[in-house]
Amino acid sequence: MDETRRGFLRAAGFTLLGASCASSLGACARALAGDPDPEALQAKRWAMIVDLPRCLQKEGCRACIDACHRAHNVPALPDPRREVKWLWKEPYEHAFAVEEREAEYGSAALKGKHVLVLCNHCDNPPCVRVCPTGATWKRPDGVVMMDEHRCIGCRYCVVGCPYGSRSFNWQDPRPFVQQVNEEFPTRTRGVVEKCNFCVDRLARGLMPACVEACRQVGPAAIGFGDLGDERSALAGTLRSRFSIRRKPHLGTSPQVFYIV
């Protein structure tokens, strides 16, 4: 082979390699430096309150669900057995695992009422405990995160979650995302996903999509704030109102509170 041509090709190859290394290194450095947006919302312990009586005033309202699923490219899959859901409604007795007779009398007022459910971002999350690759973990501010790039799709977390809050992608979800939000990644098939307490929005100084959407349609039924800060509005509400959590006896310590 012509000596100069080989030299040229080699030089060109190394140049390309070098350039791509440099550009990806630059991106890595920017990501690692990770200067947080000065506007970013921060907390010791993020938590959520769902004011059920207020939420139930608008039965059939889907403002929060639609906003959430739009913001996070959650696919609308036709088969209910294989749905992917971050935020949805379940009958009260299912959401709170209420025993039949209890549902008939003790909490009859709420029987069959549709209650908002999502990942509880447990303080002691069983999903994190069982994950064999560390693809799901808890941040210092309490948000239970999911790395869909590390997930091997074993579904042990789905099996370990006592709230049915985790969704597995049984098929390629992308064709079922109606309008792709370019600011948030879509997922591939074969991985697990769930609510992320809108960490992507918090980092930009925005409240979670569901909270904002709910506020827009009328008396705000979803509260979000810092449980670790005594002076936060959320901590104040929890001190003054009676609230319940889903399956507290399991010791997972859910961080989503329901005012009944």
Add this chain to the structure above:
Amino acid sequence: MLEKALTGSRRYFGLVAILLAVIAAGVLAYLFQLSHGLQVTGLGRDVPWGLYIAQFTFMVGVAASAVMVVLPYYLHDYKAFGKLAILGEFLAIPSVICCMLFVFVDMGQPMRVANLFLHPTPRSVMFWDIMVLSGYLLLNIVISRVTFTAERRGLPAPRWIRPIILLSIPWAVSIHTVTAFLYSGLAARPFWMTAILAPRFLASAFASGPSLLILLCMLVRRTTRFDPGREAIQKLGEIVAYAMATNVFFVLLEIFTALYSDIPEHLHHFRYLYLGIEGKTALVPWMWTSSALAVLALFLLLIPRARKSDRGLTLAAVAVLGSLWIDKGLGMVVTGFVPSPLGHVQEYWPTLLEGTIAVGVYAVGGLLLTVLYRVATSVREELQA
């Protein structure tokens, strides 16, 4: 030694060809699953684990059961198991490989399997299960190779192998204990969250594994000139009798606790298993078949005259295997999900494709077993001659 696998009768090669064909069908089905995702299975939101993970659980038991041959032979110097030990170890090796394959075909992102080793996470029971299973595979490969090579040369096994053999005894117990811990440590699933799950798994393993070994011995005796010995096979029958009785006892203990305490979240699962809920009864006929087979097996095993006849013992072994395969390979895993933590009663039944993949995995195990048994029996025939 492995070159023995390349020679054999037409029947041997016929069996190998059939198994290869089944494996090919399984591989094709798996490629389809790989390109379409796990939507091709019967699984879904409410029942995220099914046939694959259930077969994995069942085969861990078969793998662990080699200890029922190894322990009497090496620890108690029970000579009659001398010829059997290698058959037990050669059953354990393909069983562990089946286990690993069943977990692999269940993965949503199989190309990321290396993440299990790149990001080892000791707080997950799955991490420990992978550790003990691979360790057990290694132990059995080393032990069977060293002892069998020595035997073939007419030498005693080297001394250094003995501590390794002794280590394999608690190790066998560990693989099924840790596999039970995968399930019994989950607050989300009351059906599995019972301390008796590990002992129950072990009891059913020590009944089903030796039953399979009995059937294999009968087959070996009929198709080759190598005879593992009547006394050894009969002793296996006794082991199965004890283990099966213990297993049935453990199941009854579980049923008592659920029924008498009358706590709905425990009761629901048993109701689903044996009666069905909300008209969903897919498993009910199977579970009653399993119970009937268990009763038949116990009847045959506990009556000495029945157990001591070859036909009675064979029938008992088939009944034990059938009963426990239904119990573990069909009922145990799926029922943990019905009803789901959200109270949904969603039934699961494997698809044809899922079944083909599972049969394909079993065929891989079968092929490996055939080859290993061909080696073992032909070396034995040589030694006898």
